Amino acid sequence: MGRPLVAEIDLDALRHNYCLACDLAPTSQALAVIKADAYGHGAVACAHALSDLVPAFAVACIEEAEVLRQGSIDKPIVLLEGIFTPDELPRVEALGLWLAVHSDWQVDALLAYQPRSPVPVWIKVDSGMHRLGFPPKCLPDVWHRLQDAPDRVTDLHLMSHFATADLLDDGYFHHQMGLLEALATELDAPTCLANSPATLAWPRAHGAWNRPGVMLYGSDPLEGANDASRKLKPVxxxxxxxxxxxxxxxxxxxxxxxxxxxxxxxxxxxxxxxxxxxxxxxxxxxxxxxxxxxxxxxxxxxxxxxxxxxxxxxxxxxxxxxxxxxxxxxxxxxxxxxxxxxxxxxxxxxxxxxxxxxxxxxxxxxxxxxxx
Missing domain, CATH: 2.40.37.10 (Lyase, Ornithine Decarboxylase; Chain A, domain 1)
Structure with missing residues (x-):
């Protein structure tokens, strides 16, 4: 038998948690975030277990996407951090990936590249996390630059990340939401905003897409559990x-x-x-x-x-x-x-x-x- 230590992965629990995310936001589509080898659970195995339920997956980088494609996963995959160098764009196109952009150089590289078919693009705005994304005042210009290149770009979405959606003190969350709602209205933009805590606790953040991550694996990200998070099952x-x-x-x-x-x-x-x-x-x-x-x-x-x-x-x-x-x-x-x-x-x-x-x-x- 050998050493008795094992990590058992309950794929039914994974599917249950994904379905819970969908039930909480019935008018949204839910990306399944499987970056970092599906949070240590095995990205290919988890993707196959979810493939009949999930419209698209999300990973951090192109190397993670390549592992999924090599594992016969053919659903759309969003690169949450986008490209790291312009020479990745042919690989993005060859793998059929969706691309997040958060910096001017990424936009310039994309507009200088001529794909065979337009690339779906999600524009990240820094609404207060101060990590990745365009400042809100710059977002309209970036949006229109990409919108005006239909031969290169398609299916534009507005994307952001919350710093405090998990906390009981919700003041900063509402500050971020106010900025994002104003931008989405101004641009008539579909959104992808809700991470796991916002999916569980903040219907206000539910958009065209949500992106549940750690909740898929049965961990409760909320500072104070709620009725929804208590339904999560450990994977x-x-x-x-x-x-x-x-x-x-x-x-x-x-x-x-x-x-x-x-x-x-x-x-x-x-x-x-x-x-x-x-x-x-x-x-x-x-x-x-x-x-x-x-x-x-x-x-x-x-x-x-x-x-x-x-x-x-x-x-x-x-x-x-x-x-x-x-x-x-x-x-x-x-x-x-x-x-x-x-x-x-x-x-x-x-x-x-x-x-x-x-x-x-x-x-x-x-x-x-x-x-x-």
């Missing part, structure tokens, strides 16, 4: 087993640096998983873990290949006991990756994308099951 379960048990006396340390000190006579379980697999080394003592479906916690610093958990109150647990580091146990118990991330002082995105290649991905799907 990845990172599971392993107890491979050794140690009985220690009160006052004995565990792990590097002796950070965890046994407050009583304790049983310590050693789990086959560590930061060499992508489990966060910054996880604190007390980080939750499921052992045979029961909650316990991390006891001691994470090592490269192993971590240690407190089994003192789980007398039935022993060598071979199943361990869920995040996701769903076979008995139905769920350990939210968002809860684990909080104990690591990080976010679910870093945990999911940080699972390293040496962890096998095992995909499962009940083809008879429903999508939502």
């Amino acid at each position: 990845m379960t990172l599971r392993s087993e107890i491979i050794a048990v140690r009985d220690i006396e009160a006052g004995e340390p565990v792990g590097y640096g002796g950070r965890w000190i046994a407050p009583r006579c304790s049983r310590i379980g050693v789990v086959a998983a560590g930061y060499g697999d992508g489990y966060d080394r910054h996880a604190l003592d007390g980080t939750p873990v499921l052992v045979d479906g029961q909650r316990t916690s991390l006891a001691g610093k994470v090592s490269m290949d192993m971590l240690t958990v407190d089994l003192t109150d789980l007398p039935q647990a022993g060598i071979g006991s199943r361990v869920v580091l995040w996701g769903q146990d076979p008995d139905g118990a769920i350990l939210s990756i968002d809860e684990v991330a909080r104990h690591c002082d990080t976010i679910s995105y870093t945990l999911l994308t940080g699972v390293l290649p040496r962890v096998p991905r095992r995909y499962r799907r009940d083809k008879a099951s429903g999508e939502a």
Whole structure:
């Protein structure tokens, strides 16, 4: 059997979460964002699982799009960061990609290139994130330059990104929305604005297209969960087993640096998983873990290949006991990756994308099951 650590990918849960995004915005189309290897879940496998539901996918760069095309994915793919050099444009055309533009040089390169057929283009405006995009005052000029080149450009959309759609303090979100609504009205522009938190919580942001990302993988991006986000299902379960048990006396340390000190006579379980697999080394003592479906916690610093958990109150647990580091146990118990991330002082995105290649991905799907 080999080392017991695996990342199980529930493709039915992925489809459920995508359908939830669609149900929340029935007048919008939903891009499925599968950048960063589908947030660590495997882009080609996830794209195939969604292909009969999804009108288009989105990735960060052309290399990610090429992986999908090589994997026989033929749906439209949006390059969210556009091109990085003008010489990518022939590849964009050959792969049949849709292009985001956020800088003058990209517009100049596109207008200087003569494609065999016009390229669908989404213009990104910086509405307040201050990362990528044209300033709002410059957007009309860019829009009209591209609109006036129908032999090169087609299907123009207005695109932006929210800085605070996930927060309970919604003031800045409404500031951004006000700017975007004014621009969309002025230009009579279809929009793609809503990321995962805006898809879940802000119908005002729903446009011609939405682009759910991390919510597809079952992570709740909202600072305060709502009725919609509570319906998300975990897609990845990172599971392993107890491979050794140690009985220690009160006052004995565990792990590097002796950070965890046994407050009583304790049983310590050693789990086959560590930061060499992508489990966060910054996880604190007390980080939750499921052992045979029961909650316990991390006891001691994470090592490269192993971590240690407190089994003192789980007398039935022993060598071979199943361990869920995040996701769903076979008995139905769920350990939210968002809860684990909080104990690591990080976010679910870093945990999911940080699972390293040496962890096998095992995909499962009940083809008879429903999508939502």
